[in-house]
Amino acid sequence: MVTPTLTNAWRVAASVPDPELPVVTIEDLGILRDVTEYEGARVHVQITPTYSACPAMETIRTDLIETLKDAGYVHVDVEFVLAPAWTTDWITEEGRAKLERHGIAPPAPRDGGPVDLTLSVRCPQCGSLDTHESSRFGSTACKALWVCRSCKEPFDRFKPL
Amino acid sequence: MTTSRDSSPPPLRSSDEQFRGRPDPSARRFEYVLGLADDALVSAQRMGWWISRAPELEEDVALANIGLDQLGQARSLLDHAGRIEGAGRDEDALAYLRDDRDFRNVWLVERPQTDFGVTMARLLVLAAYQSELYAALTRSTDPTLAAIAGKAVKEVAYHLDHASRWVVRLGDGTEESHARMQAALEAEWPFVEELFAPVDADLVAQGVAADPTAFREAALGTVRDVVVEATLELPDVPPAVGGGRHGLHTEHLGYLLAEMQHLHRSHPGATW
Numbered sequence: 001m002v003t004p005t006l007t008n009a010w011r012v013a014a015s016v017p018d019p020e021l022p023v024v025t026i027e028d029l030g031i032l033r034d035v036t037e038y039e040g041a042r043v044h045v046q047i048t049p050t051y052s053a054c055p056a057m058e059t060i061r062t063d064l065i066e067t068l069k070d071a072g073y074v075h076v077d078v079e080f081v082l083a084p085a086w087t088t089d090w091i092t093e094e095g096r097a098k099l100e101r102h103g104i105a106p107p108a109p110r111d112g113g114p115v116d117l118t119l120s121v122r123c124p125q126c127g128s129l130d131t132h133e134s135s136r137f138g139s140t141a142c143k144a145l146w147v148c149r150s151c152k153e154p155f156d157r158f159k160p161l
Numbered sequence: 162m163t164t165s166r167d168s169s170p171p172p173l174r175s176s177d178e179q180f181r182g183r184p185d186p187s188a189r190r191f192e193y194v195l196g197l198a199d200d201a202l203v204s205a206q207r208m209g210w211w212i213s214r215a216p217e218l219e220e221d222v223a224l225a226n227i228g229l230d231q232l233g234q235a236r237s238l239l240d241h242a243g244r245i246e247g248a249g250r251d252e253d254a255l256a257y258l259r260d261d262r263d264f265r266n267v268w269l270v271e272r273p274q275t276d277f278g279v280t281m282a283r284l285l286v287l288a289a290y291q292s293e294l295y296a297a298l299t300r301s302t303d304p305t306l307a308a309i310a311g312k313a314v315k316e317v318a319y320h321l322d323h324a325s326r327w328v329v330r331l332g333d334g335t336e337e338s339h340a341r342m343q344a345a346l347e348a349e350w351p352f353v354e355e356l357f358a359p360v361d362a363d364l365v366a367q368g369v370a371a372d373p374t375a376f377r378e379a380a381l382g383t384v385r386d387v388v389v390e391a392t393l394e395l396p397d398v399p400p401a402v403g404g405g406r407h408g409l410h411t412e413h414l415g416y417l418l419a420e421m422q423h424l425h426r427s428h429p430g431a432t433w
Contacts, residue, residue, distance in 0.1 A: 052312050053233020083308035116317035137226035
């Protein structure tokens with residue numbers, strides 16, 4: 001985990017929402033890795049993709065540049081970093097709470113193995129634990145499709161990675 | 162590139178001299194990374210065929226997602242290959258402006274997969290191979306390759322899991338599904354060995370490349386366990402000739418590339 005240095009530039013960058021899940025910010029998801037300010041209102045930002053093919057990365061880059069320039073920064077440079085590889089464990093507590101409030105079951109903490117199957121998933125609509133996975137692959141690369149047996153509603157679940 | 166064929170995109174300037182003798186180390190690393198990239202890219206394109214054609218909606222989404230993961234891995238690998246080559250070719254130039262003889266993927270991934278059983282048999286083998294490959298490459302002395310592998314290994318775990326479930330469900334299913342799943346394994350098996358052919362020994366010695374002969378047993382053990390659970394039998398068929406790592410391909414790759422590259426080549430520089 002990167003310990004964020006709460007510079008002004010970090011706070012501005014951290015406010016950028018995720019384009020596919022606008023209820024959470026890129027800071028909530030752990031996508032924002034590092035923000036460094038230099039003299040002359042220059043900023044270097046590092047972000048990491050959730051999945052190799054995450055199609056949101058280009059949009060996030062554009063949004064970061066726009067947001068930071070609106071905040072007065074003159075030169076904004078956004079770098080994609082792959083290592084260390086992103087994990088759902090980097091989603092903050094606040095991020096998890098926001099996801100659940102908006103009907104997306106947050107991922108369980110990963111426990112060694114790459115595919116976590118053991119814990120039951122709570123329905124973000126009615127809170128029931130009587131749910132089942134309908135498809136391990138969902139509307140975006142980072143989510144799976146689940147269905148609640150109690151309220152019969154389908155819901156997205158953030159896949160543990 | 163170690164080849165100097167006329168159809169190749171821009172000739173290498175800086176290292177032309179070295180190509181007359183033994184390819185220089187960066188050219189060999191380029192070839193190796195290109196092989197990994199092209200396996201992922203060509204497989205992604207084949208997965209894309211299933212979009213709107215899968216047996217059920219969830220499967221449509223799953224195969225599209227798996228193809229997307231592979232495409233993402235291919236992009237990172239092609240970008241890295243382009244930087245190693247140092248001739249100014251980016252991921253798009255490498256994906257869209259090479260001809261079939263310049264592709265380095267194995268035959269396993271390039272043949273059509275219009276049969277669902279074949280798709281699952283192939284994904285089982287490919288994902289079992291890539292799981293071991295990427296796990297080994299997380300320790301590569303090439304830090305970019307290690308970083309790409311660190312992401313890919315987690316994604317491929319989902320692919321392996323998906324293929325395993327389907328192979329078991331179909332193999333241990335009805336008489337019809339059992340027979341078709343067995344036939345699919347028979348169809349894919351000649352193309353398995355090419356994945357485990359030795360790679361550049363110097364790159365392995367330097368810790369850049371992962372030695373496929375070292376993880377062959379582990380990968381095939383994974384496949385074997387699934388096949389046994391599925392009440393199927395491992396085929397006993399001789400391996401195909403292969404040659405994809407050297408640019409020798411089946412006729413199917415040309416058609417695949419024609420479809421994949423057509424738009425980019427017909428409208429050079431177009432953006433949207």
